[in-house]
Amino acid sequence: MALIVEDGTAKADAQTYVSTAEVTAYASLYGLTATGLTEGHIMQAMRYIEGAYFGRWVGVKYSEAQALQWPRSFAKRQDGWSIYQNEIPKELKDAVCALAIRAINSDLNPDITRNSAAIEEEVGPIRVKYANYAPVVAIFRDIELILRNIVSPMRAGKVVRT
Secondary structure, eight states: OOOOBOOSSOOTTOOBSSOHHHHHHHHHHTTOOOTTOOHHHHHHHHHHHHHHTTTTBSSEESOTTOSSSOSEESEEOTTSOEEOTTOOOHHHHHHHHHHHHHHTTSOSSOOOOGGGSOSEEEETTEEEEOOTTOOOOOOOHHHHHHHTTTBOOOOOOOEEEO
């Protein structure tokens, strides 16, 4: 079964922003391997992208009926350039490709137990105290860097020097 790829027309049944061919091309471009890639890996990447970045995308959904968060209206990149409302940004496609490749060998959404989270830690003169309700989710630095121009910055925790 072929995935239904969003093409900027705000499809009500879209499942992904990229095809398996696009993921394979991305892997080749960056010298990565996509051996073993399945549509399931792309869907895992989509679950992560749609969930982890919900509420951080620039602009607003183009249509209430569209299945995915993109395309968007009134979207402007952090560097000031507008994103057309029928555009699926290259940054977004690259992030989904990178996550799909990562999903071949690892779980993008592992279960996390709350009782193992650090509330406070100290390293030398720096002490960091986390709110006990702070979310504990996997954050992939490379994905943050790829998406940095089309998402709002992450909210940082409070750092106190003692």
